[in-house]
Amino acid sequence: VNDLGGYTLCKDNTLDLLQGQFYTLPSAKERLAIxxxxxxxxxxxxxxxxxxxxxxxxxxxxxxxxxxxxxxxxxxxxxxxxxxxxxxxxxxxxxxxxxxxxxxxxxxxxxSGVDDKPVELRIVAMTRARMCELLAKYYKGQAEMFFATGLFSTLDALMDRPLENLVEKLPLSPELKEALLNKSGAAGHALQDVLNYEKGDWVAIDASPIPAEVLSRVYLDAIHWAKELNTQLQD
Structure with a gap:
């Protein structure tokens, strides 16, 4: 599901298992007032x-x-x-x-408490965070910073504001800001791997220094983890 029309059509027909870029896009019409x-x-x-x-x-x-x-x-x-x-x-x-x-x-x-966003976006945020965290050992980085990189990569979709504007307001480390805005540094490269896998960009995945089979395993682990966590939060 890559746009609002497709999402609405699926929901109107009571389809529950949805996936796609729609959830990670900020609203086309930015909030006029915060x-x-x-x-x-x-x-x-x-x-x-x-x-x-x-x-x-x-x-x-x-x-x-x-x-x-x-x-x-x-x-x-x-x-x-x-x-x-x-x-x-x-x-x-x-x-x-x-x-x-x-x-x-x-x-x-x-x-995860943002009210007017679909639960699928929360799962995307958790999946990105966990996958980045799991990739930290392959990039020899700090797991907690990698986790934060994946988590904050969905800020624009959660708040309907440009990511750059939001990141500049937060007291994040220079490395984390660079990872989020320019996909640079080890955490940024991990985030790019996650985004490529999310989109199914197999050419880019093959070009990653991380083997495709590792990315596949880590992605599946991250999805399972995110779904377990989401279930826990909903109980």
């Missing part, structure tokens, strides 16, 4: 991605959003994470899982 919910989300992302934020401030930022803190603790204590003991507070979660991992998961949960 809705309060999107403004609040951007302000939250700015705080979450602040490289100087201290663990206590991070916990306080998450706890200020009651829904976010509830979702985060609920997910961390679910079978999806499989931790050996229950986590009872955001501070405890930061200690157990690490500062950067909590920032990443809080960002994912925040973005």
């Amino acid at each position: 809705p309060p919910s999107i403004q609040i989300l951007m302000e939250l992302l700015v705080k979450l991605q602040d490289p100087e934020i201290e663990p206590e401030d991070l916990a306080n930022t998450i706890n200020q959003d009651v829904s976010l803190s509830y979702k985060l603790l609920r997910l961390i204590n679910s079978a999806f994470f499989g931790l050996p003991r229950e986590v009872n507070s955001t501070k405890q979660a930061i200690v157990m899982l690490g500062h950067n991992k909590i920032k990443t998961w809080a960002s994912l949960l925040s973005l």
Whole structure:
């Protein structure tokens, strides 16, 4: 499904299993005014991605959003994470899982809460994030930064704004910004692999330094992971 007409036709005929570029495209008509919910989300992302934020401030930022803190603790204590003991507070979660991992998961949960977007876009965001993360070891990069690269690559579709405008407002590392905007650096190359596989661009896939069979396996793993996570979030 590559356009609104095709999406509407499928939904009108109660088709449920859909795939295509439609979900990853920003609305053809940009939002004239930024809705309060999107403004609040951007302000939250700015705080979450602040490289100087201290663990206590991070916990306080998450706890200020009651829904976010509830979702985060609920997910961390679910079978999806499989931790050996229950986590009872955001501070405890930061200690157990690490500062950067909590920032990443809080960002994912925040973005997954955008109300007026199809659930398929959320799955695309999760799939991209996970596939980039899995490719980090092949590109000898940092898994958490690769995960963030895949996740934030859908910001334009989630917020109906040019990606460049959104990225410039966030305190992301120069490497992450370059990966998102220019597909440069190791994380950018991984994101390009993901986008090529998503589109079925087999010529580009064959030109990747990562073998096609590895990309295929990683893509399937990422889809399975994203669907499991989405099920957990919907329960």
